[in-house]
Amino acid sequence: MAPESTSDVDMKAEILAAAAELFQRDGYSRTKVAAIARAVGITPPTLYWHFESKEDILFEFLRTSLQEFLNRIEAAIAGLTDPVETLRAFAVAHTRAQLSQLEQAQTFLSMTYSRTQLASSLPKERYELIRELHRRHLDSARDILRKGAEQGVFDVPDLNATAFAILNICEYSALWFQPGGPLTVEQVAEMNGEFALRIAASPHEPRKE
């Protein structure tokens, strides 16, 4: 197969965006390929030229959006070595990614909810691949916490419980944040960065002995 042209890539992205909206609005099983094609303004045969099946569309949507999320976080902490700085940047970037997404596409209360549910429509092998991407993010949080604990700058009662506490604060900011409301994305992101350090009881907020 010849390398994809720019317009092919654009068309794929358009199909994914339209499909994502329909999957999340109507549910995966109730969304027909014909409806996705119609939403993009193409015929089903044209759609099938880009994706072999509805499942392929779902998998690509989940995989690419998660990969993009991971890339943003990795870019934000690249080059940082101090665990305190890294943890703050990690939480800020996670929150920023969640909330800016919300500002772009206000259709859903939470993309995350829908995505977790959508992933469960995938066959086992592909579901595991998506879970693996999620796990990479969790591993990254645990690594930062472990390093900080080893260096004595964090107090981490349990690696998983602490990592998830921080991830959940960032992830579910999208549930209460109101675009155009009293707080900006940046303000919430900065606060979550601060909360992450407080949770890890970083040197900025040492525990009283």
Next chain:
Amino acid sequence: MAPESTSDVDMKAEILAAAAELFQRDGYSRTKVAAIARAVGITPPTLYWHFESKEDILFEFLRTSLQEFLNRIEAAIAGLTDPVETLRAFAVAHTRAQLSQLEQAQTFLSMTYSRTQLASSLPKERYELIRELHRRHLDSARDILRKGAEQGVFDVPDLNATAFAILNICEYSALWFQPGGPLTVEQVAEMNGEFALRIAASPHEPRKE
């Protein structure tokens, strides 16, 4: 109408439990009243003797389970006056309620997700009543934080952001907690109590000036 007998109350509870499982498994709109009746082992007319409509069942399920949740939290903080003690008890009770529920009914990754989605199937007025119950929990968290900030024992950068950070840690513990796994419900609840105080930068974890 005569007061309900114990067996009526039991039957109602059974219907609600069966309906909740079906709603969450198949979605509200796809669940037929006949299927709920079948799951309980009664006829549709018997079911209609207890509930006038499928919507009534959904509303009652959401209302009673939320009310029960609120009662547990209120009981846990009743009589406490110190904001530090109260915040810890609040977070511990919230986590305990979420996780013990998960231990009882392992069918779902998250009851909360499903409930939020289910509530959106209600007509506006009833939806608002459910939201009002949710808001009561949020108000309770904000009250504790406000009191602590006023007494100078908490450092709260923003009341909403801080309250939601704490609520989300407790609420979404259910997403990663594994019943029978390395941590017990009590251990996670205690850690979340500690994290809540760290987030509020309580006297136990004062900020470095």
